Amino acid sequence: MTGGTDRRRTALASVILGALMVVLGLVVLVQAVRLDNGDHAIGPATMPWVISALLVVVGALVALRSARDLGAWRDDPQTSPQDWKRAAVLLAVLVAFAVVAPYLGYVVSATLLFGTVAVVLGAPARLRSYAYGWCVAVVVFLVFDVVIGISLPAGPWGF
Structure with a gap:
């Protein structure tokens, strides 16, 4: 290429x-x-x-x-078929996030969303991508829940 x-x-x-x-x-x-x-x-x-x-x-x-x-x-x-596959996967992951967030909770769903998007876009370390995704999801959850007072879906684990 x-x-x-x-x-x-x-x-x-x-x-x-x-x-x-x-x-x-x-x-x-x-x-x-x-x-x-x-x-x-x-x-x-x-x-x-x-x-x-x-x-x-x-x-x-x-x-x-x-x-x-x-x-x-x-x-x-x-535009290669690979580009369209990548775009389709990103769209599917976003839709899946919207569907599962009420059941799994924001932190778990957002971790899966952020990590998967990073991997699909070419992040070199998959485990690190999901770890960063979890960190971002926790910070966003805490900002919304504690600082702003807006409840995000908690899921069965309470977060």
Whole structure:
């Protein structure tokens, strides 16, 4: 595989990631509209608004910059079947996370999500990818549950 092909695939994957971030940001925004802060300036609806705004802005910037970079790597106009398989696996993992999170809990589901995404995207050490995924999932769970006061699915183990 040539360097140009690798760079083109990276740019294409980044465009797809940016677009998914924008879509996810819009979904979070729709859900945030349903929340109410009551008579407080900062409440349960504040954080989803911030997260959705960041997802939309960062996702759009990533997609636009990567689309620009994609034009620079036109030496291989074909997208390989491997690229589409990888995208399909990532989508399936995201859907599986949404389905199993209420049953397994956020920490376990997010650990599987983060670790699998890292492995699919080419992380060299699988065990380390899942360990990092667990660390991120625990930190996010604690921030939401303890600091913000928003309960994430606890699952049968309580986390």
